[in-house]
Ligand code: NAP
């Protein structure tokens with residue numbers, strides 16, 4: 001019998017989040033039943049609730065930065081034990097056998113990946129519900145191990161903000177001495193600063209918020225530039241090897257591209273609702289490159305978690321109760337978060 005568990009979600013586009021029960025399936029042989037402790041709030045949750053990308057299926061229960069404890073295991077689930085501290089990110093299923101799955105790029109599964117929320121699970125013929133809920137049932141192949149010593153609430157944002165910034169730094173070979181610019185100091189941006197500086201890069205934060213300077217330097221940046229100040233970007237022209245753009249709203253990519261040194265790369269990870277243009281000449285002169293990067297696969301997510309365990313890297317968070325979710329969404333839209341909200345799911349029961 002599927003189990004009813006309490007959850008928070010949005011009944012329709014731009015509606016306030018409200019409590020309602022959802023169903024979790026009976027654990028299948030390879031499944032883990034997980035009691036959710038904490039879930040981070042990613043700006044993608046906000047885009048989904050606002051239907052910014054035009055593809056949300058309502059009602060939606062967001063949440064894909066999940067940390068919890070194993071409650072029970074299916075008969076063939078052997079990788080974890082009851083009580084283990086585990087993580088679930090954006091991906092909860094894929095075909096496992098296609099070229100992309102075998103390469104560890106499950107997010108590009110040729111048969112279609114199943115995301116942890118607002119994704120149609122073709123095996124179970126139902127829409128997935130995410131981490132703003134008391135429990136979740138996931139095949140253990142998609143469950144991550146949280147290293148000992150990391151605070152569970154502060155580790156939750158690693159499951160999306162962490163892997164989404166770690167992966168492009170790895171893909172583009174970030175190393176000691178590289179000049180890395182992080183655009184936007186939000187949930188993703190602050191993780192990007194921590195990871196890039198831990199790899200020895202000289203990090204510059206490009207921000208629209210002058211008040212974030214002290215935080216940027218504390219997080220590991222060497223330089224801080226307020227992009228909205230007249231002429232502020234001029235000294236940076238041609239002075240950056242890798243730009244990591246984490247911005248959630250419309251902004252000027254053309255100008256940003258001119259900051260790259262020759263053969264430098266601007267990686268887009270932010271997903272603003274409206275498209276942006278890049279002028280060909282900004283790229284052609286200097287052999288500059290523009291790239292995109294989508295989260296990261298399961299294997300790389302575990303590598304990122306293990307790296308974070310060794311380096312003691314976790315998110316800077318503000319912990320909230322479930323009844324503060326709507327306020328947290330409003331604050332994120334006003335850019336008022338330092339630097340990730342994490343919801344404590346034990347407050348679902350109180
Ligand atoms: P967030 O915490 O809200 O941070 C976004 C930051 O972008 C803000 O703190 C702000 O930084 C800056 N910003 C916002 N609007 C801006 C505008 N119009 N112009 C210039 N700067 C602006 O969001 P997040 O959770 O980090 O997510 C960021 C984006 O990444 C979202 O679009 C999200 O959907 C996307 N995302 C993508 C992936 C992927 O796989 N590629 C994964 C997760 C999230 P400053 O105050 O410093 O300017």
Ligand code: ZN
Pocket residue numbers: 042043044045064160161
């Ligand atoms: Zn996310």
Ligand code: ZN
Pocket residue numbers: 094095096097098099100101102108109110111112
């Ligand atoms: Zn596949």
